Amino acid sequence: MVDIGTESDLLRWIPLLPLLVATYHGISIGLLRRPAPPRVAALLSCAAVLASFVLACIAFRDLLALPDDARLLVDDVYTWIGAGIGSQALSAEVSFQFDPLSAVMTLIVTFVGSMIHIYSIGYMEDDHRDDKGVQRFFCYLNLFTFAMLVLVLSDNLVLMFLGWEGVGLCSYLLIGFWYSDRFNAFCGSKAFIVNRIGDFGFLIGLFLLFGALADLGHPAVSFAGIRAQLDGLLQMSIAVPAWMPFAPDWKLVNVIGLCFFVGACGKSAQIPLYVWLPDAMAGPTPVSALIHAATMVTAGVYMVCRLSFLYAVAPEASAVIAWTGAITALVAATIAIAQNDIKKVLAYSTVSQLGYMFLAAGCGGYTAAIFHLGTHAFFKALLFLGAGAVILAMHHEQDMQKMGGLWRRLRATRWVFLIGVCTIAGFPPLSGFFSKDEILVSAWASQVPGHTWLYGIGLATAGVTAFYMFRLWYLTFCGECRAPAEVRSHIHDPNGFVVNPLRVLAFFSIVAGVAGLPQVWGDLISIEDSNSLANFLKPALAAVEPHAIEHQTELWMAFSAVAIALLGTGAAWLLYLRRPRVPAWLAAHFSVVYRALVNKYYVDEVYDAVFVRPLVALSDRVLYRIVDAGWIDGIGVNGMARSIRAFAANGLKYAQSGLTQSYVFFMIVGAVAIVSYLLDWLR
Amino acid sequence: MLPMDHVIALSAILFTIGVLGVATRRNLIVMLMSIELMLNAVNLAFVGFNRIWSQVEGMPVIDGQIFVLMVIAVAAAEVAVGLGILLSLFRNRDSVNVEEVNLLKW
Numbered sequence: 154m155v156d157i158g159t160e161s162d163l164l165r166w167i168p169l170l171p172l173l174v175a176t177y178h179g180i181s182i183g184l185l186r187r188p189a190p191p192r193v194a195a196l197l198s199c200a201a202v203l204a205s206f207v208l209a210c211i212a213f214r215d216l217l218a219l220p221d222d223a224r225l226l227v228d229d230v231y232t233w234i235g236a237g238i239g240s241q242a243l244s245a246e247v248s249f250q251f252d253p254l255s256a257v258m259t260l261i262v263t264f265v266g267s268m269i270h271i272y273s274i275g276y277m278e279d280d281h282r283d284d285k286g287v288q289r290f291f292c293y294l295n296l297f298t299f300a301m302l303v304l305v306l307s308d309n310l311v312l313m314f315l316g317w318e319g320v321g322l323c324s325y326l327l328i329g330f331w332y333s334d335r336f337n338a339f340c341g342s343k344a345f346i347v348n349r350i351g352d353f354g355f356l357i358g359l360f361l362l363f364g365a366l367a368d369l370g371h372p373a374v375s376f377a378g379i380r381a382q383l384d385g386l387l388q389m390s391i392a393v394p395a396w397m398p399f400a401p402d403w404k405l406v407n408v409i410g411l412c413f414f415v416g417a418c419g420k421s422a423q424i425p426l427y428v429w430l431p432d433a434m435a436g437p438t439p440v441s442a443l444i445h446a447a448t449m450v451t452a453g454v455y456m457v458c459r460l461s462f463l464y465a466v467a468p469e470a471s472a473v474i475a476w477t478g479a480i481t482a483l484v485a486a487t488i489a490i491a492q493n494d495i496k497k498v499l500a501y502s503t504v505s506q507l508g509y510m511f512l513a514a515g516c517g518g519y520t521a522a523i524f525h526l527g528t529h530a531f532f533k534a535l536l537f538l539g540a541g542a543v544i545l546a547m548h549h550e551q552d553m554q555k556m557g558g559l560w561r562r563l564r565a566t567r568w569v570f571l572i573g574v575c576t577i578a579g580f581p582p583l584s585g586f587f588s589k590d591e592i593l594v595s596a597w598a599s600q601v602p603g604h605t606w607l608y609g610i611g612l613a614t615a616g617v618t619a620f621y622m623f624r625l626w627y628l629t630f631c632g633e634c635r636a637p638a639e640v641r642s643h644i645h646d647p648n649g650f651v652v653n654p655l656r657v658l659a660f661f662s663i664v665a666g667v668a669g670l671p672q673v674w675g676d677l678i679s680i681e682d683s684n685s686l687a688n689f690l691k692p693a694l695a696a697v698e699p700h701a702i703e704h705q706t707e708l709w710m711a712f713s714a715v716a717i718a719l720l721g722t723g724a725a726w727l728l729y730l731r732r733p734r735v736p737a738w739l740a741a742h743f744s745v746v747y748r749a750l751v752n753k754y755y756v757d758e759v760y761d762a763v764f765v766r767p768l769v770a771l772s773d774r775v776l777y778r779i780v781d782a783g784w785i786d787g788i789g790v791n792g793m794a795r796s797i798r799a800f801a802a803n804g805l806k807y808a809q810s811g812l813t814q815s816y817v818f819f820m821i822v823g824a825v826a827i828v829s830y831l832l833d834w835l836r
Numbered sequence: 837m838l839p840m841d842h843v844i845a846l847s848a849i850l851f852t853i854g855v856l857g858v859a860t861r862r863n864l865i866v867m868l869m870s871i872e873l874m875l876n877a878v879n880l881a882f883v884g885f886n887r888i889w890s891q892v893e894g895m896p897v898i899d900g901q902i903f904v905l906m907v908i909a910v911a912a913a914e915v916a917v918g919l920g921i922l923l924s925l926f927r928n929r930d931s932v933n934v935e936e937v938n939l940l941k942w
Contacts, residue, residue, distance in 0.1 A: 807942060809940075809942050810938070810941055813867075813937065814859070
């Protein structure tokens, strides 16, 4: 049983501040129709998020002041949903908790969020596509920050689901931010609908969990409450039809774990629900950085880690997570090779890196997953914002084939971008190297069936990652500039609002690895307990017993990761800088492979043919035309009205004869009938 | 003292006369008078029953008498409206025969 924790009224203000500003923006735009001036609105939003970050830092300091095993701040605001009495009572509180896991997430969200808010001031400055665009943009951005903070701070699944849906909504709103372009609106809808599929799984898992806990006699929705009844849950199983594998009983924890993982697949863009994330790049670039790289898409990873006590005792569900993550990592990385849109490359890279995190989480390396989540938030936000700077400089050109040679022109952006590329490629001593290494080690050491294969896939992905990231680098920053002459003469660095957040993020991309320095490296430079992140997170996360692994092996694994990253970098250098004609030759001679990669393995087309078209056809031809228009509207609503009208027109209307005497007669008959009924004359 | 069943019987007779008058006569004035007859038959029944109940309870019950005052007030209003309609009807049609007033129908 987890102890109650220390009260702290501070916590509620962390999500509340962005919500207040978002509400102000919403009212001033929507109701008063007098929004604040763009610059004021932007600064207000930035101030709110920065204030949240400061509050998070204060809470973090309070947390560190507590002893190791009692690090938990709680803030119970009010009872949101109360139902039932006695032993069947269920209450969902609006209450926040700040344990090590929430602390790490909150700091990442508020810090990276602040940087991206500041960046957005510069990025959205020249946006004239829509009046009140800037205010609306910051309204959504703050609303998103609120929802994300609720997600990571909530102490129960119901409130977490509120945040979960809230970030999905804001994602939809921001992807379709420039909604006058129909394609953007379509992409927003796609993201929303695919996420809905995942959320359905989340809900099923939630209901199964409620039902099981109610059967045990202690319905609870808070994480601590669920954790307290884990032993009871473990005894339960669920009957499945005989034709399914491993019939007739599945362990309930596995089923619940898989249902929640379906939700995580939707939110965190894993196979088979990853298709929305690349299309989400239709949104403004700061949105891609904040929502679709650094924070929202990591919600699934956070959830798996938050429920780590459940997954640690559900090995089958964990194995599914690990394998899904590994396959996603590799598949998305290979797709990224052949993309020409700079943001699409980064989008597939995000999918791939999220796959890495799930690989770690499935293998029981929850700290490794959170570590990579943190470093990825820094370097991927850096890369996206850098790409945004490039796009601004190129006058909203996103095709890398029309870039090149930006090294000499973007003097402020080039170094930070190179840092980002090197970090994701995994070169020591940048943070990406350590976090990726942790994941590979946890995959190697895990008990998951086929864990050596998982390690191999992870290693191969590391090589492919280095390849496509340096391909991106060489195509944009090196070689000759392929832009049209009139664009070429105007390429220059964006303003300070854009460049300075990049520098901050680049700094943290370099040094964030120190937080989670693996012990094997700490030993080399004789630091005890070097992995402070893992030690800090330990009370909040469940532990899965890994295989023992020797320090020698671990060092060899780090070495091979660097070697394969260098291999990928070298291949990219050879193909895109040294021999720039070779890629075209390869594309022509291996056109089947190339076309499959360019077209993303035709997954969108397959989904379209297998799911979307049949569903639309069913909805249109059967559900709409026959069931709704034919039965419900035709026979039900209109049919009822028509039949009553026909009855009145053909019979009832003749009762209104205009003859007073007949009215009197009917009145008397009616009065006699009522009186006879009241006096029981008819009985 | 007058036996109460006589009072009730008188009320019933007056009410029946009123009903028959409304149902059978075509003259609007007579119909209105018949309605008044019905109302007053009811008033008679009210005061009669009021007396019965006050005797049973052994204390002064005046509910029925108050109700009679209410009915008289409503009847007065009704007559005012009814005669108003009758007057304008007569001015337009030179007749108070309800059988000739049958335009408002299907």
